[in-house]
Amino acid sequence: MKTRIFIWVLIGAGLILGYTNLFYAAGAGRSLKVPQEYKTIQDAIDAANSGDTILVASGIYKENIQLADGVLLQGAGADVTTIDGGGEGSVVEGAKGSVIEGFTITHSGKVGRSGDYMDVGISAKYSPMTIANCRIVGNNAGIRTYFSPSNIVNNVIAGNKAYGIYILYSDSQAKNNLIYNNGGYGIYNSYSDPEIVNNTITDNMEGIYSFVSQVVVKNNIIAGNKNAGIHWVETPDNQQGVEPLLSYNLVWGNKRDYVNVAPGNGDISEDPGFLSMGKLDARLQESSPAIDKGDEDGNYNDPDGSRGDIGAYGGPLAQKALLASPEEVSYASLEILYAAVKDPGRYLAQSWGVRAKTGKVLFSGKCAPCHGPQGKGDGPYSLSEGVKPRDLSMGALLSMRTDEFLFGVIKNGGAFAGLSEVMPPSGKSMSEEEINNVVQYIRSEICKCQHVKESGDTEQ
Ligand code: HEC
Known part of the structure; x- marks a missing residue:
């Protein structure tokens, strides 16, 4: 019993201090291996206790997952390990203090356009959790946090039919995510005070949308979204006293960059200079105006100690580049990503196949x-x-x-x-x-x- 309480304390601290601590906490128990010891991911979760780690070998797992409290579910890497929801329901349902890391999550059901019944790739419902290093592509919506302040770090969230991240009643933290070509809002906030830091949000229907939410929006690139870049809804009665907190963002090339909100301190508006969005490479060219333009506070510095870059490839948790050369890709998931990104809506109706050579x-x-x-x-x-x-x-x-x-x-x-x-x-x-x-x-x-x-x- 003592160990369990200790783990819970660690997990609580992890949620407050950031996801790195969580990995230590969740790694404190046993390791369960899929498929060597358990045939399916769900079999392993059902056998796991809080604090255990489930290690999933590369492969395609056609399952809908229900996580368990305090369990770390770790794939062999998003480029080699895929959970395919088979077009039914949400692909992954979260649990309190759980962590999911290193998967491609795809092919949710298509039901719902909002709220807690909407089918999504990863759903945190009354379950604060951590979602890291995943590719969440080709779902009805990417991630939903509902009464679940969660850490959403270092993911690629692309080609989902509706929202990239849907935040309702949750003070979640979204950091260093690449949120690309989702059919609805890149990040949607309602009745929540989340922190949105160092993300690249591009080519979605809108960038960030907020409703009765005091959102911190810092060090993000919000560019080339089809309607608004940052959209604060004006509802004078209940929005009173809810001020957006913008700083050091690059907001550029959206149909309207700011709607009902003024640029923040340090915000700039210039072409971010992505290396090649066509190849899904949102890293920055050397000449990019986003380099060294993040918040001067040392806490936002890049891993090399220099002043932080704006966008998903800057700041202490800088996103790893998506595999630069498709030849190096060992698995179907980049194919899934490309297919999903090309056509978010239609993708859901198809079953995907491997077409690489x-x-x-x-x-x-x-x-x-x-x-x-x-x-x-x-x-x-x-x-x-x-x-x-x-x-x-x-x-x-x-x-x-x-x-x-x-x-x-x-x-x-x-x-x-x-x-x-x-x-x-x-x-x-x-x-x-x-x-x-x-x-x-x-x-x-x-x-x-x-x-x-x-x-x-x-x-x-
Ligand atoms: C549904 C599971 C499954 C899939 C998918 C599958 N295999 Fe097999 N494969 C088997 C099984 C089972 C055998 C053994 C058959 C036996 O022992 O009678 C086998 C046997 C073989 C053999 C014969 C080896 C020998 O000389 O006796 C080769 C070669 C092979 N597989 C290659 C492949 C390749 C290449 C692919 C992918 C294109 C593939 N398999 C996909 C299940 C599969």
């Missing part, structure tokens, strides 16, 4: 769910199917197989070669060139072996 991307997206990221036969679906996926890293086996055999099994499925039909055919979803890419990838990176001719030959 390299063997690495194809293998991670189509094969790793069963064969595992290293091909060892330990992917998240390996436990649910009847026949165990082959360990493709076994050089002894794979060196007996010709490339034609592997090509045939992948194209036509296991049954074609006298193996189990659990191994599915991919001939319809991959071109011959792509299947060859996968075969070569297995040769060079998984088994690290070539076909060795009859045992009489002396090639070895």
Whole structure:
């Protein structure tokens, strides 16, 4: 019991002092592994106690998650670990003092346009929590905090049909998020006094919208939103005495930059100079006017100690760049991101597929769910199917197989070669060139072996 109380104190402190402390708190208990020890994420959560950490290996998990109080749910990274809500309900329901970190969260249901019943990617409802290092894309809305002051740090929130972040009755903290091309408001605040610091909010319907809320808006880039950049609703009766607190923002290129609110101290209005928004790269060019223009207070300095830059890549928690080169992407999630960003509304109606070309991307997206990221036969679906996926890293086996055999099994499925039909055919979803890419990838990176001719030959 004592440990639990201690953890709760730590978690409380974490919520006040920032999310780094929370990681220590939540890491104080056991580690539970998905899929090695628990087949599904939910199985692991159901077995976890407050203070435990659940480590989720890379893969696509088709689940709707209900977190548990004080549990840290940690994915192998948003570029390799995806929770897909399958188009039903919210993808993740939060819990008090819980942390979710390192996932792509996508494909919520489509119900609702506001309030606590709206389907969202991550929902914190009466559950203050931390959401960090996630990509929340292609949902009805991204994140909702409802009576739940939460930390929302270092996420990419893009291509959601309605809001990026929806804050209702919650003094939440949103820091260093890239909030891009959401169909509604980037951040919506109602009856809440949140802090919105060092975010980049661009190409949404509106940037920040506020209703009866005393919002701190500091060090943000709010640019290129289709209607207002910052929009304070004037409702004289109940908004009385509720002043926005703006400072050191770059507000530029919105249809109207400020509506019912005046620029704050240190606010500037110039083209932020993104490296390449077309490639989802919202880092700043060297000549950007946002560099070294954040609040002079040392608490807002960049990680290198210099005066903070404005936007998601500035300040002490500076956002890590989105993978700069798509070739480096090991998994489908950047594809999901691109698809979601291109068309937020329509995206929800489609089921997504992997359309990348390299063997690495194809293998991670189509094969790793069963064969595992290293091909060892330990992917998240390996436990649910009847026949165990082959360990493709076994050089002894794979060196007996010709490339034609592997090509045939992948194209036509296991049954074609006298193996189990659990191994599915991919001939319809991959071109011959792509299947060859996968075969070569297995040769060079998984088994690290070539076909060795009859045992009489002396090639070895
Ligand atoms: C639904 C799970 C599943 C998926 C997805 C899957 N596999 Fe398999 N695979 C299996 C199973 C199970 C076997 C073993 C069949 C047997 O032992 O009869 C297998 C066998 C194989 C073999 C035969 C190995 C040998 O020589 O005996 C190859 C090669 C292979 N898979 C490659 C792939 C590739 C490449 C992909 C992705 C394009 C893929 N698999 C996707 C389940 C899967």
